[in-house]
Amino acid sequence: MATLIDIQNLAKSYTRGKQKVEVLHHVDLTIAEGDFLALMGPSGSGKTTLLNLIGGLDAPSAGSISVGGQRIDQLGGGALAKWRASNVGFIFQFYNLMPMLSAQRNVELPLLLTKLSAAQRKKNASIALQLVGLADRASHKPSELSGGQQQRVAIARAIVSDPALLVCDEPTGDLDRQSAEDVLGLLQQLNRDHGKTIVMVTHDPKAAEYASHTLHLDKGALVEQGAFA
Numbered sequence: 173m174a175t176l177i178d179i180q181n182l183a184k185s186y187t188r189g190k191q192k193v194e195v196l197h198h199v200d201l202t203i204a205e206g207d208f209l210a211l212m213g214p215s216g217s218g219k220t221t222l223l224n225l226i227g228g229l230d231a232p233s234a235g236s237i238s239v240g241g242q243r244i245d246q247l248g249g250g251a252l253a254k255w256r257a258s259n260v261g262f263i264f265q266f267y268n269l270m271p272m273l274s275a276q277r278n279v280e281l282p283l284l285l286t287k288l289s290a291a292q293r294k295k296n297a298s299i300a301l302q303l304v305g306l307a308d309r310a311s312h313k314p315s316e317l318s319g320g321q322q323q324r325v326a327i328a329r330a331i332v333s334d335p336a337l338l339v340c341d342e343p344t345g346d347l348d349r350q351s352a353e354d355v356l357g358l359l360q361q362l363n364r365d366h367g368k369t370i371v372m373v374t375h376d377p378k379a380a381e382y383a384s385h386t387l388h389l390d391k392g393a394l395v396e397q398g399a400f401a
């Protein structure tokens with residue numbers, strides 16, 4: 173399989189006042205096209221930080237990140253935002269839907285950044301909602317949907333621009349077991365049937381079982397799974 177993501181000697185630190193906090197150090201990681209990777213590790217180990225770097229939400233302090241051959245660590249803010257809009261779908265623990273907008277409008281949102289016509293935006297959003305099994309809830313607002321349904325709307329929003337990569341930060345962290353299984357089954361389907369490459373942070377070993385393999389972070393570095401045995 174071709175490499176989609178190539179991370180070399182990645183480091184990230186934050187400075188607060190005089191204090192420098194090293195959050196990630198010497199991370200080397202390659203992720204193949206079509207992979208479904210679970211990322212686990214203790215709270216504060218740097219999982220969200222790494223995920224945000226992979227998705228181009230944040231810039232590294234050192235090292236390189238290539239996605240699909242593009243050095244995203246060298247892109248400036250505007251170019252990076254543009255790259256994100258067409259290459260990455262984000263799925264968060266708390267869905268991050270706009271409360272005043274219907275499911276349909278929430279899913280259409282990322283398409284406002286594109287040149288698509290209003291009719292085409294509407295059509296693409298409908299197709300995405302159908303794919304997550306919520307065509308019949310298109311006019312519902314988030315408050316009129318269950319947590320699991322809200323997360324499926326968020327997944328529809330993440331895939332509506334047809335990005336190659338989905339990054340998910342504890343996507344089932346706020347869901348009951350049944351809704352979590354629905355969401356994980358959906359992610360697995362997007363991976364297997366639609367070729368999406370998925371990087372998913374989770375604390376739940378049962379959720380990680382849906383991925384094709386699991387990596388562990390500890391104190392800002394990738395560690396061998398055996399280290400936890």
Ligand SMILES: Nc1ncnc2c1ncn2[C@@H]1O[C@H](COP(=O)(O)OP(=O)(O)OP(=O)(O)O)[C@@H](O)[C@H]1O
Binds near residue numbers: 188218
């Ligand atoms: N903007 C920031 N400024 C300073 N420190 C930060 C910032 N963002 C994260 N950190 C620090 O980086 C470390 C890793 O944070 P991160 O959110 O990546 O952890 P995590 O593995 O996702 O944890 P959790 O499982 O609790 O979500 C923490 O010590 C955190 O305090």
Ligand SMILES: [Mg+2]
Binds near residue numbers: 219341
């Ligand atoms: Mg986190």
